[in-house]
Amino acid sequence: MKKRKRNRLENFDYSRDALYYITSCTQGRIHYFGEVNNEEMKTNKFGQIAKKQWYWLGERFLFVILHAFVVMPDHIHGIIEINRNNIVRPGRDLAKQPKIKPLSQLIGAYKTTVSKQIHLIGGKDFAWQRSFHDHIIRNNADYHRISHYIKMNPQKWL
Numbered sequence: 001m002k003k004r005k006r007n008r009l010e011n012f013d014y015s016r017d018a019l020y021y022i023t024s025c026t027q028g029r030i031h032y033f034g035e036v037n038n039e040e041m042k043t044n045k046f047g048q049i050a051k052k053q054w055y056w057l058g059e060r061f062l063f064v065i066l067h068a069f070v071v072m073p074d075h076i077h078g079i080i081e082i083n084r085n086n087i088v089r090p091g092r093d094l095a096k097q098p099k100i101k102p103l104s105q106l107i108g109a110y111k112t113t114v115s116k117q118i119h120l121i122g123g124k125d126f127a128w129q130r131s132f133h134d135h136i137i138r139n140n141a142d143y144h145r146i147s148h149y150i151k152m153n154p155q156k157w158l
Helices: 045-060 103-120 140-156
Strands: 018-025 034-037 040-043 064-071 075-082 133-137
Touching: 018 103, 018 140, 040 045, 040 064, 040 140, 045 064, 045 075, 045 103, 064 140, 075 103, 075 140, 133 140
Parallel strands: none
Antiparallel strands: 018 075, 018 133, 034 040, 064 075
């Protein structure tokens, strides 16, 4: 049996405060989310769900801050930040602070809710590729390079 390559950085706590660049593709790289026309992404109803659920993550989890994001025909790119300071506010009971979910659980929640909503409106064949790609953003130059890449992705689409 072929041993699967490890997807995450070994011994890294993916629930710690950090910025993470993620990419997730559709199964078979099928263009479920729309098309790029004249260097602009035109999302269809499935692409709108993928976009809406990304922003749902930031609403649902107080410790999540969302940065650059794009829906492409067969994948999404985004920068997600885990920041505990976003949930510690004056007047809040510190004992009732939510548990910080690791990146894999956050992206799992995203992919699950996107899939369920797409299936409900007729996209019964829709599926994500297993897992997702991540990169831990370590400095400002890295952040700006990745943000630029995300924003320019539709213009570079072939």
